Amino acid sequence: MSCGVYRIYSKATNEAYIGSSSNIEARLATHKTKFKTKKHPNQKLQEIFNQHGIDNLLFEILELCAHDKLEEREKFYINLIGKNINIQMNDHEKNRKIYIGMDADFLSVNEFAKLINVHPQTVRRSIKNGHINAFKTGIGKSTLRIPISEINRMAIVNLEKIIDKKIEERM
Numbered sequence: 598m599s600c601g602v603y604r605i606y607s608k609a610t611n612e613a614y615i616g617s618s619s620n621i622e623a624r625l626a627t628h629k630t631k632f633k634t635k636k637h638p639n640q641k642l643q644e645i646f647n648q649h650g651i652d653n654l655l656f657e658i659l660e661l662c663a664h665d666k667l668e669e670r671e672k673f674y675i676n677l678i679g680k681n682i683n684i685q686m687n688d689h690e691k692n693r694k695i696y697i698g699m700d701a702d703f704l705s706v707n708e709f710a711k712l713i714n715v716h717p718q719t720v721r722r723s724i725k726n727g728h729i730n731a732f733k734t735g736i737g738k739s740t741l742r743i744p745i746s747e748i749n750r751m752a753i754v755n756l757e758k759i760i761d762k763k764i765e766e767r768m
Contacts, residue, residue: 598619598620598622598623599620599621599622599658599661600618600619600620600621600661600662600663600664600667601617601618601621601658601659601660601661601662601667601670602615602616602617602658602659602660602662602667602670602671602673602674603615603616603617603618603621603624603625603656603657603658603659604616604655604656604657604659604674604678605625605628605642605654605655605656606654606655606657607645607649607653607654607655608649608653608654608655609645609648609649609653610645610649612641612645613678614639614642615659615671615674615675615678616628616671617667617668617670617671618667619664619667621658625656628656629651629656631643632646632651632654633651635647659674660674677703677732677742678732703732703742703743703744704742704743704744705741705742705743706720706721706724706731706741706743709729709743709747713751720743721741724741724743729743729747729751730743730744730747731743731744731747732744
């Protein structure tokens with residue numbers, strides 16, 4: 598039983614639904630059952646299933662978190678992933694998702710490259726090699742978003758390397 602945030606992504610339409618649950622596996626099974634019985638509450642998601650089938654949909658866990666952080670982390674991913682098919686409702690309507698625009702805590706590859714004074718291709722290569730954490734928000738290279746916290750993490754990693762080098766020099 599996993600507690601956290603999940604995504605249902607349509608490969609055909611490049612749209613995503615973000616959800617959270619204290620039991621993600623059971624929740625995703627419920628989504629699949631509702632699709633097959635044509636009773637999914639999100640009409641757009643049901644239409645995508647009807648047109649493209651289950652193989653078009655990618656079900657994935659985005660993050661595991663404590664139960665008391667579910668709503669906060671779900672909103673974080675809704676902010677992060679610009680093109681989504683979450684139902685747009687006001688805060689007071691229970692069991693509905695709220696669409697909020699792109700979060701200011703993320704940078705594009707070009708913005709990140711400019712900040713650390715390297716070419717954008719160097720940043721993309723570092724993301725591909727696992728040296729920089731990034732989120733893919735759609736299809737194509739321009740959909741990568743890098744958390745601003747990566748700048749701090751990279752600075753700490755570089756500082757640790759400098760300290761290790763100094764220690765080696767003294768031995």
